[in-house]
Amino acid sequence: MRWDDLFSDLEAQLSAAQDAQFQADVSDLTRSERASIELAERLLTARGQSVALTLRDGEMVRGVVVDAAVQWLLLEAGGPQTLVPMRAVALVSGLPPRTSHVTEVERRLGIGHALRALARDRARVIVDFGVGEVTGLIAIVGADYVEVSTSVGAMSAVPIDAIMRVRSAMS
Template sequence: MDGGRRAFHRDDVTASSAPLGPYGVAMRWEALFADMEGQVDAANTADLLAGVPDLTRAERATVTLAGRLRAAGSAEVVLRVRSGELVSGSVVDVADQWVLLGDEVRRALVPSASVVGARGLERASSPEVGVVGRRLGLGHALRALARDRAAVRVVTIGGELAGRLDRVGSDHVDLVAVADGPRSAGTSPTTWAVPFAAIDVVHSG
């Protein structure tokens, strides 16, 4: 040795390239990388779990009132309309713009736009109607009732009218009112043009 300096030997190269003990650098680095991978896996799992509520909320955000009404089946539901009236019955049919409720005797056509509250619904939702179902607007339902020529009672935001439905336009229906009293000979019955937007319920007579 010269000046107390340690001589460099081949054995030093061999020793430096060999695996170190449990607490050596090589093992520590492996542990560090293994820990890093574990953290990444844990983070991915946490993100996935965190995303579950978001997916659930996104699914719930697609649920419509019409879908829940369809899922009600034969159970009785109660709809509150703008006039404050409560309309109850089982769901007979549902479209985007209306719902038909009924019991063993009567039927009630309720425009979706007039509903301010509903109770008796399950959390479940039935699949939405197809294109044809979506095209069956309130006018289609009113035309069906007009063809039936049956007596109806129409609840509007301004009061009630009784009579039969006649001509149905694009945004209104003519209602031939029941006379309040005897009419003079040759006097025509009163006809009201009722806007769709004013109708709360159409009850069967």
């Protein structure tokens, strides 16, 4: 009978509309989830992998991701390691397609923590501040600056916001 065909057709239309709504909901949820992902989460997933950074001053930095936190990234390029503040990064290439979540510890580890570790280790560093650089030991990490001991008694203060990268200096 034609009624059976009519109801079958209506059921098929309803099923197709429900499938379309489900797909739209999944797409919305996927976009919403992706919108909450921070760059640090993508970089944390890239640990052990090579990435290329373009810094805000136009310089390129390539290396393997050793560690990352919300405010900084540590790279190794087969030699000295480079600490890069996240706010100095303009472009990242080579990220893996997946992501991992930032832990509360990684969220709290600010750039000051990393700089204080370098000061504690008495590591000789090159602090690049975009228009120049200073080489020496980090003597003091203040609230918004670092003081670099360039020679006996000579100190240079660099605002943390000016730092583009901090590299290990060969002694």
